[in-house]
Amino acid sequence: MTPDDMTQSIHETPVPTGAANGRPRAGVVRARAAAGTRLTDLFSALPWIGPALILIFGVVLFPAVVMIYNSTRDISLSGVDKGSVGFENYETLFAFAPLGGIMVRTVIWVFAVVTIAVLASLALAQFLNKAFPGRQIVRMAVLIPWAASVVMTTLVVYYGLEGYIGIINKFLVDINLIDAPYGWTKNATSAFVWSIGIAVFVSLPFTTYTILAGLATVPADVLEAAKMDGAGRIRTYVAIVLPQLRGALSVAVLINIINVFNSLPILKIMTGSIPGYDADTVMTMIFKYIQNEHKIDVASALSVIAFLIVIVIVAIYVKLVKPMKEL
Amino acid sequence: MTVIAQAPNGARRRRFTADQVPLRTMLLRMLAGAVVLAIFVIPYLIMFFGSVKSKSEIRSVNPTYFPTAWRWENYLTMWSTPETPLVQNLVSTIIIAVFATLLVLLVALPAAYYTARFHFPGRMVFMFLVIVTQMLQPAVLTSGLFRQFSFFGISDTWLAMILINAAFNLSFAVWIMHSFFAGVPKEIDEAAQIDGAGRLAVLFRINLPLVWPGIVTAIVFTFVACWNEFAASLVIMSTAGNQPLAVALTKFVGQYETSWHYVFGVSVVAIIPVVVLFMLIEKRLIGGLTAGSVK
Numbered sequence: 001m002t003p004d005d006m007t008q009s010i011h012e013t014p015v016p017t018g019a020a021n022g023r024p025r026a027g028v029v030r031a032r033a034a035a036g037t038r039l040t041d042l043f044s045a046l047p048w049i050g051p052a053l054i055l056i057f058g059v060v061l062f063p064a065v066v067m068i069y070n071s072t073r074d075i076s077l078s079g080v081d082k083g084s085v086g087f088e089n090y091e092t093l094f095a096f097a098p099l100g101g102i103m104v105r106t107v108i109w110v111f112a113v114v115t116i117a118v119l120a121s122l123a124l125a126q127f128l129n130k131a132f133p134g135r136q137i138v139r140m141a142v143l144i145p146w147a148a149s150v151v152m153t154t155l156v157v158y159y160g161l162e163g164y165i166g167i168i169n170k171f172l173v174d175i176n177l178i179d180a181p182y183g184w185t186k187n188a189t190s191a192f193v194w195s196i197g198i199a200v201f202v203s204l205p206f207t208t209y210t211i212l213a214g215l216a217t218v219p220a221d222v223l224e225a226a227k228m229d230g231a232g233r234i235r236t237y238v239a240i241v242l243p244q245l246r247g248a249l250s251v252a253v254l255i256n257i258i259n260v261f262n263s264l265p266i267l268k269i270m271t272g273s274i275p276g277y278d279a280d281t282v283m284t285m286i287f288k289y290i291q292n293e294h295k296i297d298v299a300s301a302l303s304v305i306a307f308l309i310v311i312v313i314v315a316i317y318v319k320l321v322k323p324m325k326e327l
Numbered sequence: 328m329t330v331i332a333q334a335p336n337g338a339r340r341r342r343f344t345a346d347q348v349p350l351r352t353m354l355l356r357m358l359a360g361a362v363v364l365a366i367f368v369i370p371y372l373i374m375f376f377g378s379v380k381s382k383s384e385i386r387s388v389n390p391t392y393f394p395t396a397w398r399w400e401n402y403l404t405m406w407s408t409p410e411t412p413l414v415q416n417l418v419s420t421i422i423i424a425v426f427a428t429l430l431v432l433l434v435a436l437p438a439a440y441y442t443a444r445f446h447f448p449g450r451m452v453f454m455f456l457v458i459v460t461q462m463l464q465p466a467v468l469t470s471g472l473f474r475q476f477s478f479f480g481i482s483d484t485w486l487a488m489i490l491i492n493a494a495f496n497l498s499f500a501v502w503i504m505h506s507f508f509a510g511v512p513k514e515i516d517e518a519a520q521i522d523g524a525g526r527l528a529v530l531f532r533i534n535l536p537l538v539w540p541g542i543v544t545a546i547v548f549t550f551v552a553c554w555n556e557f558a559a560s561l562v563i564m565s566t567a568g569n570q571p572l573a574v575a576l577t578k579f580v581g582q583y584e585t586s587w588h589y590v591f592g593v594s595v596v597a598i599i600p601v602v603v604l605f606m607l608i609e610k611r612l613i614g615g616l617t618a619g620s621v622k
């Protein structure tokens with residue numbers, strides 16, 4: 001079949017001659033051609049979607065398969081595959097004492113960051129939705145942590161928190177919040193808490209802009225009607241605005257859960273030099289297995305668990321947000 | 328300059344505030360705006376001020392808020408610091424981000440156009456794949472990626488990171504451009520076809536000018552994501568010179584005497600272009616970004 005024939009077969013189906021009789025005609029064509037056309041249609045689509053399929057299968061889905069396979073292998077420190085070990089890597093993983101703490105910390109990490117980020121963004125979006133001179137400048141400033149590298153944003157906080165030379169320490173001393181500079185990044189708990197703060201900060205732009213998109217769908221006349229009826233601000237917000245934001249909020253919450261769960265650089269920089277595993281999450285632990293301990297097999301086992309968690313979140317997203325509905 | 332334009336209630340809201348909001352409320356809002364502005368700008372101001380301090384000043388046990396002497400020459404001297412070959416890191420970052428973005432465009436544009444225009448068997452399966460992979464990130468798959476690319480002998484190469492960045496940003500680009508293509512009435516295509524235009528001519532001459540904002544949004548998003556990618560590069564790029572800036576800068580942490588002024592100088596250079604790009608598409612972020620997902 002020549003490319004020209006393919007062009008023909010594609011164009012046969014969607015070309016209606018007019019608004020009124022367009023649909024029935026397409027139906028007739030489809031019925032006549034039946035299975036043959038379906039296959040032809042698929043082949044005509046391949047040059048257009050094929051490259052995308054190759055990339056998705058080759059670099060996203062296939063590595064997942066490789067990872068699952070590796071999680072059942074014994075791989076030496078230098079990377080040589082020494083054969084199958086069944087579920088031994090998973091057993092090693094579950095026998096690893098700090099794993100429980102790591103799991104709990106992962107939940108705290110995701111829950112704290114997403115909750116604080118979403119609540120703060122609700123307030124921020126509400127504010128940025130009001131008109132005032134200079135609002136555009138403020139909105140632009142809010143974008144900065146979204147575009148800027150998370151590594152670089154984290155580095156400036158890390159420097160600020162350094163024991164003697166840090167500028168955040170100096171500021172906290174200057175406003176009398178602390179008596180003397182403190183080595184925040186030397187202690188697992190304080191480093192973890194500051195990391196939560198950074199993660200919230202870098203999550204604010206996306207969350208705020210998603211909620212702003214939701215706020216744009218709140219009908220002004222309904223708000224006006226509520227005002228006329230004497231509804232207070234809080235009542236208007238809870239009864240009218242929040243329900244309208246449900247779609248935007250589910251997008252914001254679920255995407256944030258995935259992003260925060262996947263987040264590596266903040267904790268890696270802030271807590272990476274602290275000995276032990278008292279500030280680790282699943283993601284930083286995976287990279288400790290890969291980089292510090294060179295146990296790619298155990299790293300794969302933990303990655304598989306993390307991957308399953310991500311898949312569950314994605315499934316909830318697809319079910320709740322229904323992104324396929326529009327197609 | 329206002330973004331209110333896209334909101335159906337925009338005009339009304341603007342009138343409200345201009346006429347009915349008391350001056351005091353307006354001043355309070357401006358004050359709150361200034362506070363928000365400060366919160367978001369200050370970390371990057373610290374970065375900038377730090378980048379023009381001397382090493383002895385930025386490492387002083389009596390830290391200064393503002394540089395006492397402005398050492399602009401840091402922006403020249405920082406490139407030859409011993410911690411990491413920064414020039415190569417910058418080149419790596421640029422090459423990976425540029426080629427990954429080009430690859431995404433080359434692969435995503437036809438897919439977005441075709442899925443928005445034609446119904447074919449498997450179209451829903453394809454779009455489902457796009458949605459699922461859109462939510463996957465390299466971090467969780469790094470161990471698999473590392474083994475796979477090592478097996479093919481392209482670990483620690485630009486090609487590996489171009490492929491990874493392209494693959495993980497492809498879906499978002501398809502998704503956003505799909506929604507823009509879907510917004511162009513089919514009748515326009517059909518009219519052009521009746522006039523004898525071929526498929527590619529319809530795509531390039533008729534559709535592209537109409538969906539240009541969607542393409543720009545996809546390009547900017549992809550470029551910024553590739554520019555900042557960290558997790559996969561950390562493991563895949565083992566040679567110092569191959570590493571992108573995001574990975575290279577972490578090497579300064581834990582040094583005996585970290586040259587923070589250089590870290591910040593490089594950060595400023597790396598952050599400004601992507602922030603400017605993002606600001607260019609600010610309007611799209613409210614309207615178009617979540618098109619199809621926010622209802």
